[in-house]
Amino acid sequence: MSRAALIEHRPWLLASIVAAVAYYALSDAPLGGIQLMVLKALGVAFLAAYALRRAPGHDGRLIAIVMALGAVGDAAIEVSFIAGGSAFFLGHLVAIGLYLRNRRAQTTASQRLAAVALLVATPLIAWLLSRDAAVALYSVALGAMAAAAWSSRFGRYRVGTGAVLFVVSDWLIFTRMGPIGENLLADWLIWPLYYSGQFLIATGVVQALRRHTPRAA
Template sequence: MPRRALVNKRPYLVLSVIAALAFYYLRASNLPEMYLVPIKGSAVGFLALYCWMRHSSKSAHLLASALVVAAIGDMAIEFDLILGGAAFFVAHVIMIVMLLRHRRPPLEGRDSLVFIVLLLGTPFVAYFLPYDDRLSWPVTLYALALGGMAAGAWASDFPRIRVGAGAILFVVSDLLIFAGLGPLSGTQISEYLVWPIYYLGMFLLTVGVVTTLRKRDPELRVVKGGAE
């Protein structure tokens, strides 16, 4: 069984982790950007492949599509922050559509407070982070989609310890990017922390969604190329 799991399930995840680690360490080397950029994109790209191959539901395919767009954003952002942000905006919208298919009953108490903080607090904080006023509104617009995605993950019926936590880590990584345009500019904090926090968030979110879908709808597991 462990060998079967390794052959059928883990290769895509293992390749994803290898790509993520390779990008993190190789970017400090003299490796040309033409090699680094595809390595970076393949980290989340392999997560998309894992998602697509492990479950045939519409939700899994929506998430896989969002991950493909996010992988494009990972590469585009190396050349242009606005272009990369636009790709991630689209990825967030797709994720929101997927998450709305899995809503919990109406939230109450602390859960509703967390939902509001993620939904409204994310763009509110993002607005004040860049020092350049010209970036404040574009960043806020993007952060509305980011916060909506995180709030949707929190309000979904997916396990919060993975999906909710993964979405929150995504928010933290992006806020660090915006802080690099403001209070953290001139430091290396964003450079060292953004990628591992972002990738861990994407990994948790993807595995959490796929694992849950496979438990709920085992008949939709893909038979060839990534399942039993």
Template sequence: MKRAIIESRPYLLLSLLFGISYFFIKDSDFPGMYLMFWKGAAVGFLAVYALRRSHNFEGKLIAAVMAFGAFGDMLIEIDLMAGAGSFIVGHCIAIWLYARHRREKTAFSQKMFAILLVPVTMFIAWSLPFDRTEALGLAVYSLFLAVMAAMAWTSSFPRYRVGIGALLFVMSDLFIFAEMGFLQETPIPSLAIWPLYYVGQFLIVTGIVRTLRKELAIPNP
């Protein structure tokens, strides 16, 4: 029990501390550079958690997904394209991870949901920005995002943890795109984007780590 507290809970607690507090300081006068690292620390500590709690190859993969997410969180504050590139790398690694853990039997309705998720997400992303020169880029990015979520939904990882977490990630990014369009004059994106994203990442990493530890017959105290 003591070892579990030392090895795992501090990283989750630190992640929660940075993740929750960032929501309240993100629009403050906190110095930009410090705020950027504060933001990155929230998911960054999830990467550390994954590394410390899962010692197999899949554990390294999900840690890499979280690490690229943390880099994306920080880079997006400097350059939107650089941040998107980091997230795309993370999505590709996640797709690889989910491809290694396919669900043996998937209901027809669940398969159809996963299949439709990709074109629907891409269409919504494409349709949202008022500046139509941004539409194609958002659609291309959302392809990687939606495939990641569809693969998570049909993987052998817990659907109501990992699958839901991936869908929350999708919703968060769609709110970012909506902020470029019909929601740009409203406070809704500012209230929704970070909670959906952070909770989604938290559910993904904890669901995967818990599953991997069960597969290795490692107790989860």
């Protein structure tokens, strides 16, 4: 990447990280609800801007939409769990479409097994943790997103891992709704796992798209 490209584009990633860290540090501070909601959304909103600027073609726009819907979900879930979940659900559907458009040409037996495990285990564990039918339905899309990401041509160690971190962060949210209830470990881990997952997904997809599109280099 040229120095000019670094100056032009890396600030989106830097702004995203700063916003995400600031939200995590200030989440218990006596800030106004609107200010904290906006700060929370900015972390992934800046990833959407990064994807829109850096990723080429239709697939680039799709990953930008996925991140934008994530940012909407981050803000909306502070007001309504259903509204926030709906935004994430739509984001998962768009992500599934993106990953299926970019399926890996060949997969090993272990890779297929991992994808099936994500597809099946994600909603099953979500149900066991929450005992909520709506959560289980949402998690079908979540698991399909993770399975499709794992089976896509995008790097598993970046995009696949990011999708798994997203799943784990949601599982921790669901623990609050079921027999386990509120717990300090979940409070500490949900945001770092979620944001790290989104960051890995956005940067992994963008870099892969640029690597396979010569005119974007």
